[in-house]
Amino acid sequence: MFDRIDYSITMSHRIEIVVPSGLEALARAEAQRIAGLRLDPPTASGVIQATMRGSLPALFDLRCATSVFVVRTFAIPRPRALLGDEHLRAVLAMITMVQRLHPAGTFQTLFLSAAGADSSVLQRFKHTLSERLGLAVGAEDGDLLLRLRPSVRSGWDLLVRLTPRPLATRPWRVCNREGALNGPVAHAMALLSRPHPTDRVLNIGCGSGTLLIERLLIGPAVQALGCDTDPAALACAYRNVAAAGLGRNVLLYDWDAQALPLPTASMDVILADLPFGHLVGSHTTNLSLYPALLREAARVTRASGRAVLISHEVRLMERTLAELPVWHCEQQLRVDLGGLYPRIFVLRRRDD
Incomplete structure (x- = not known):
């Protein structure tokens, strides 16, 4: 420095x-x-x-x-x-x-x-x-x-x-992937999760690791897990996590978000940049993915736990949440991502 x-x-x-x-x-x-x-x-x-x-x-x-x-x-x-x-x-x-x-x-x-x-x-x-x-x-x-x-x-x-590169250009991003989440937006999502040192955090579909890195740069967590089914995404995330100096703090797995090998109620916070159906995924795929993913996320999240998700599939998210009353939507934020206007959904898992 x-x-x-x-x-x-x-x-x-x-x-x-x-x-x-x-x-x-x-x-x-x-x-x-x-x-x-x-x-x-x-x-x-x-x-x-x-x-x-x-x-x-x-x-x-x-x-x-x-x-x-x-x-x-x-x-x-x-x-x-x-x-x-x-x-x-x-x-x-x-x-x-x-x-x-x-x-x-x-x-x-x-x-x-x-x-x-x-x-x-x-x-x-x-x-x-x-x-x-x-x-x-x-x-x-x-x-x-x-x-x-x-x-x-x-x-x-x-x-x-004031700086030779935008502040949004994170120094730890040594590996980039098309459609990777904007650094400031990921930081905002981590803040909206109300981070606490005792958190057990799971980043579903972790991609290049942006959400996990931004969460841990705010403060420590007891556990920080990321999962993705794309080997190239996991390799990219490993590189970025190491560049951020967080290699010992993050565990990354090849897990399907629709069938997580985790105990019920084992996580405090879920973070996810869901497929928009543009660069990643498709609307047709999302019609089945979103309900399955949100049900599984509810299973592994403790009562009163939190989920902060971003998606451009706003109507699909709202319809899915209406069909899954286990999730209470506390807040929605509409964000400008250079011509795309996804929403950040801040959710709380209701008590059983």
Whole structure:
């Protein structure tokens, strides 16, 4: 772990925290615990506006956030004015401050996201910055991400991402699989399970291990099990679990979620990213899978135990739960996953 050089701690900064739409309440609760961060009243979905009067690297540890930006408004009529000496020096100072929060050489490429980014003015602005900073002009995944937009306060807002990769890009993810659950969403699901050190946790259909890892990074559990019938998924999960430093804490098995070799009432918490019927599975398969899986999950979960499940098959989930009164749905959260809008179902097993 490197020592962060923080040149920002004595200043006040406007901050924009981007979160998956639907998780704003959880993200705000997490952000409120950061010293020096004052949140603005809620406005647009998927965004938290704030003022930071403390160390900016404290924001790097936000787990419900997708990205975090520092924001400055320039009182200018058009972006062309940013090429003037005064404003250009202010932009460079803003970027340099962000660079100094990280070890030298962390940022190699620059990317500008803006309406009209291909215009001659913004092309010149982008290339001027790259020359002054010694960075290559990158593609959409550039290390140094800048956003330019009209400000609601009049003028133009420049946003600089505080980290070279989105916070949602977990460092432990050394193996990825198509359809893998978003890190912030998995973290939110783990929080919704009300984690406790005495938990016995089962992740059904564990895939690449995201839910188990995010749960154990919050705090310990007495037992953490994952199961999947896909050998490639289990191999991927083993790699990610090891990269997260949790190899001794997690046991992974080739188990069918519809017939678990576990004693009745042996688990406290069930976590699952259920097949959406898009990249994984099909709606036809889900018609039989969901009822069988939820019945088996109820069998292995103790009375008053919890299940936190995410699915895009909302009607099927609601119909199945209506037919299985052993589960009480305490909460549903609709989440934006880049054009898909699944729901997180927070369930409690009723007493027999």
